[in-house]
Amino acid sequence: DAGVIQSPRHEVTEMGQEVTLRCKPISGHNSLFWYRQTMMRGLELLIYFNNNVPIDDSGMPEDRFSAKMPNASFSTLKIQPSEPRDSAVYFCASSSQVSNSPLHFGNGTRLTVT
Amino acid sequence: AQSVTQLDSQVPVFEEAPVELRCNYSSSVSVYLFWYVQYPNQGLQLLLKYLSGSTLVESINGFEAEFNKSQTSFHLRKPSVHISDTAEYFCAVSEWGGSEKLVFGKGTKLTVNP
Numbered sequence: 001d002a003g004v005i006q007s008p009r010h011e012v013t014e015m016g017q018e019v020t021l022r023c024k025p026i027s028g029h030n031s032l033f034w035y036r037q038t039m040m041r042g043l044e045l046l047i048y049f050n051n052n053v054p055i056d057d058s059g060m061p062e063d064r065f066s067a068k069m070p071n072a073s074f075s076t077l078k079i080q081p082s083e084p085r086d087s088a089v090y091f092c093a094s095s096s097q098v099s100n101s102p103l104h105f106g107n108g109t110r111l112t113v114t
Numbered sequence: 115a116q117s118v119t120q121l122d123s124q125v126p127v128f129e130e131a132p133v134e135l136r137c138n139y140s141s142s143v144s145v146y147l148f149w150y151v152q153y154p155n156q157g158l159q160l161l162l163k164y165l166s167g168s169t170l171v172e173s174i175n176g177f178e179a180e181f182n183k184s185q186t187s188f189h190l191r192k193p194s195v196h197i198s199d200t201a202e203y204f205c206a207v208s209e210w211g212g213s214e215k216l217v218f219g220k221g222t223k224l225t226v227n228p
Contacts, residue, residue, distance in 0.1 A: 004157070033216075042220035043158075043204065056215060091157055100146045100165045100208070103216060105157030 002026075006092050006106035014114055018080040021109045024073055025094030033103065034067055034077050035091040043091075049075065082113045116141040116207045120219035128227050129197055135190040135222045137179075137205030144210040147188040149179055152202045152221070161203070164188065175199075200226045 005024040013019055025032050033048040047057040052069045060067070064083070069075040079086055089110050093103040121136045139145060146165050150158040162173040169181040179190045188205060205219040 043218040045215065045217075048215060093157070100163070102148065102160040102163060103150075103158070105159070107155070107157050 004092055004094055004104050004106035006090075006109050008109060009107065010110045010112075012112045012114065013082055015083055016081045017113075018078065019082045019086075019111060019113075021077040021090050021092075021111070023075045023077070023092030023106060025075070025092070026104055027073065029094035029096055029104070030072075031095045031101075032069060032075050033093040033095075034075070035093065037089045037091060037108070038087075046077070079111075082111075084113045087111055087113050116145060116209065116217045118205050118207050118217055118219035120205055120222050122222050123220065124223045124225070126225045126227060127195055130194045132193050133191065133195050133199075133224065135203050135205075135224065137188045137190065137219060139186050139188065139205070139207045141186075141207060141209065145207045146210065147179075147181060148206040148208075148216065149173075149177070149188070149190050150204045150206060150218075152204065154201075158204060161190075195224075195226045197226050197228060200224060 007022045031050050034046040035043050037043045046059045047067045049069045065079055067077045089108045091105050091108045093105045095101040095103045117140045119138045127133050148163045149161040151161045152158045162171050164171050164181045172178045177192045179188050181188050202221045202223045204221045206216045208216050
């Protein structure tokens with residue numbers, strides 16, 4: 001089991017540029033989550049999917065953020081245009097589709113927008 | 115909606131001392147409770163969970179947590195900590211029979227000093 005795989009591990013970009021973060025969940029997991037972690041706000045849920053369908057995107061901060069899950073083994077989180085305040089660590093996590101199943105997290109993507 | 119409060123943002127202790135990391139939650143329905151641990155530059159990992167049954171749950175590395183419904187608490191304890199326990203610890207809650215959406219506390223950074 002390779003675990004949840006995120007890429008890239010680090011991303012440095014200039015304000016205004018488009019950023020795409022990628023995630024491969026654990027095979028067989030039906031649910032996928034995108035979280036953002038900052039010192040000020042802690043761990044925030046941005047969006048989650050069940051069976052590739054977005055269920056709750058109420059945590060997506062603005063229209064500049066979008067997420068897709070075209071199939072069960074791949075998801076992207078896109079920021080366009082990026083701003084310095086988007087700098088954070090973005091985590092992807094996956095789980096089985098039951099409320100007591102633990103989340104399995106990737107190692108995160110550290111995004112720095114200058 | 116659920117919420118989680120971790121009262122201490124940082125807890126410094128000496129090696130072999132006991133430690134307690136506090137967690138209180140708020141919810142209008144019954145919940146599942148979790149503790150996750152995050153080591154530097156890594157994603158979160160499940161430490162232990164309370165689903166039902168015995169209110170005292172244990173992890174494989176000596177941590178334990180007790181669910182107290184009347185006090186809506188799920189404090190994490192270890193009788194004797196090691197340097198390797200230095201990490202950030204997150205308490206989380208999800209609803210019984212609800213979505214698998216986890217709500218996290220802001221985390222407690224545990225630093226074990228020699």
